[in-house]
Amino acid sequence: MNGEKPRRQGEGQEEPQTGEGRSPPRFGMNGEKGTMKGVLIDIDYITKDQRAIIRMFLKGKEKLFKLYDDRFEPYIYIEGDEKLIPKIMAITAKGKMGEPIKFTKAEKTSKWIGGVKKDVLKVYCIHPGHVPILRDYLADFKIYEHNIPFALRYIIDKQLPPLQEIEFEYVKIGKRKRVTKYLGTKDTGFKLKTMAFDIETYNPHGAPRPKIDPIVMLSYATEEKSGVLSFKKVKDKGFVQIMNDEGEVLKRFGEVLNENDVEMLVGYNSAMFDLPYMQERSNALKVPLKLGRDGSSFRVKKAGMRDVARIMGRLHIDLYPIIWFLSYIGAMKVSSLTLKNAYRELMGKGTMEVERLDIWKMWDDENERKMLADYSLADAKATLELAEKVLPAEVELSKISHMPLLDVCNASSGQMVEALLMSRSFLRDEIIPNKPTGDEAKTRSENPIEGAYVKLPIPGLYDNIAVFDFRGLYPSIIISHNIDGGTLNCKDCEDAFVSPQGHRFCKKKQGLIPQVLDELITVRGKLKDAVKKLKPGTDEYQRMFARQWALKILANSFYGYMAYPRSRWYSRASAESVTGWGRYYIQDTIKQAEDAGFEVLYGDTDSIFLLMKGKKKEEVL
16 A cells, blocks of 8 residues: 555556546456466556556567556555454545545454464555555554555565566456456566667756756667767767757657667666756756657656656666665675766776866867767767666566565665565565654664674784685574564573573574575575576576575675664564674684684674684685
C-alpha cells in the first residue's frame, strides 16, 4: 500500500483512453486468451473506476508491452481474532471530497510476529490511497504492513523478481492484456534498447539560467548511431543535424527516441539538471517536451535528497547516484564525481575536455563551434560507456533484492536489504515490521552501539609485515550465532548462543536474517568458482561477475541495516552482539598471535598486522 511514499509515474491517475472504452474493473468478460513470456522491467498502478489496477512493463522478444492485473486488492493486517471484525467493518472514514471510505472485507489468518504465532485479520480496501485515511481510525488496534507501496506489495505477494522472465496466462479485453495466472519465472539474459544523452547550454553568466539561456546542443548515442542536434550551422560535422530553432531541437529529440524505439534513456546527473532544464526551456518556448511513448514529458518523485525522473514507457537511469553509491561503499574508486573524472578513472581513458565557462564563447564562434559539437558528442558516448560499465551490477541487485531497476539505481544498500527481507518474510509467513516513527528513530540514534576493536600502532617505519583478515567477519558471526531479532531470548530454548553482552539467540530455528544472509554467501561462493571457469569478456562472464559482486554488496550491508535507527528490522541487542563477538574474535586472535611469539603491530575490526621479524612466510602461516 502507499500511504506515504510518493507515487510512481501514472500512479493513482486515470490512464489515457486508447479507444477500447472503459473496461470493467474485474475479470469475467470473454476475450482472447493465451500464454506469453516477458522480462519484468517496471511496475506501477493506475486508477480506473476508483479502483487501483496494477500495470507492468515487460520486455518481449522484440519490444516492451504492458500487462495489467485488476484483481489485486490493497490490504493491511490487524492483530486480533474474528471478534474484532464487526467493529472494524463499521469504521467509516471521509475522503478528500467527503466521500465515505470503508474496509471491504476481513479474513482471519495467523502470522509470526516477533517469533510468536498470532491471530491476525487481513483487512482489504478498494484503493491504496484509502489506507492512510483508514489507518487514522485504527489507533486502538495493532496494525501492520500499512506503509508498503502498492506496486512493491504486488511484487512481494506474487513473488515476481524484476528483470527475470515471467511466463503467464492472460485474457485480452479491448487492447489490454490482463494476467489471469502466473506460470513461473526464469533468470535469462535480456537487452534493452539504450540511448545516452547530454545537453550543452548557453552560459554567459557562468551558471546557465533555464528561463533565459537556450540549450545550444543536445547529443545522443546508442550502440549503432550517435549525433548532435543544434540550431546553428556547424561546418564539416556530418553527425550534427541542424534545426531551425531550439524548440525544434527539443521536438526532434522526442522523434529520435521514437525512431530508435528507446527503452532505456541514460544520462549523467540528468534527473537533477538535464531533464529539468529541458522542461524549463520547453515551458519558456511553449513547445511540448515529448519524451514518453504516450507523448508525455516526465514526472519527478523524491528519493531521499535526490529527484528521480520517470518517463512513460521508458526507463530513465541517472548514472550519477549509481556511481556515487558504488564509490561510497568502496565497490569503485572515484575521487571526483564529474562525468569527465568518473569516465577517466572507471574506464581508464580520457575524453575530450573544454572549459565549461567558455561554452557560450565557443557557441558564438563559428570555428570553435565545431569543437563544441565534438565535445557534446563525446559526453553522450562517455555516458553510454559508463552505463555499460556500471549497470550490470545494478541489474543483478534488482534481481536479488526484488526491487525494480529504477528504484535500485536510487537506493541505498540498506533499502535493498529491506526489500529482500520483506520478500522473504512473506515466504516465511512472518509479519513485516512497521517502519519506526520519528520519535522511535530519534530514541534509537541517541543510544549508539559500541563499535569494533582497534589496536593502535606505535608510530614508526616498519617492513616485513604480514596482514591477516577474517573473511566476512560480521556476516559469519550473524550466521553462526543465528543473530536475529526473531531469535532473541527464545522461550523454547534451554540451550542458546549467548553473546558477550548476555543476549541469548535460539539454536533451534534459523532466523530470517541469518537464513537470507547464509543463502547469499553460499550462492556467491558458487558463482566465484563458476566465474573462474569462464572466459573474461564474454556476456556470461560479465553477468556472473556482476551477480557475485552484487551479492557481496548486499551481504556486507546486513549488519549496518540491523543497527540503522530507521530500519524495520532494527535490533539493538542483535547489533551490539555482532560487534561484541567481533571484538572477542579479533582480541582472541591477537592474543594467540602474541602467544606464538609474534608482535602485533596493528588491529582493526577484522584484520591484524604482524611483524615477521625474520620469520619466513611459511612460519607465519
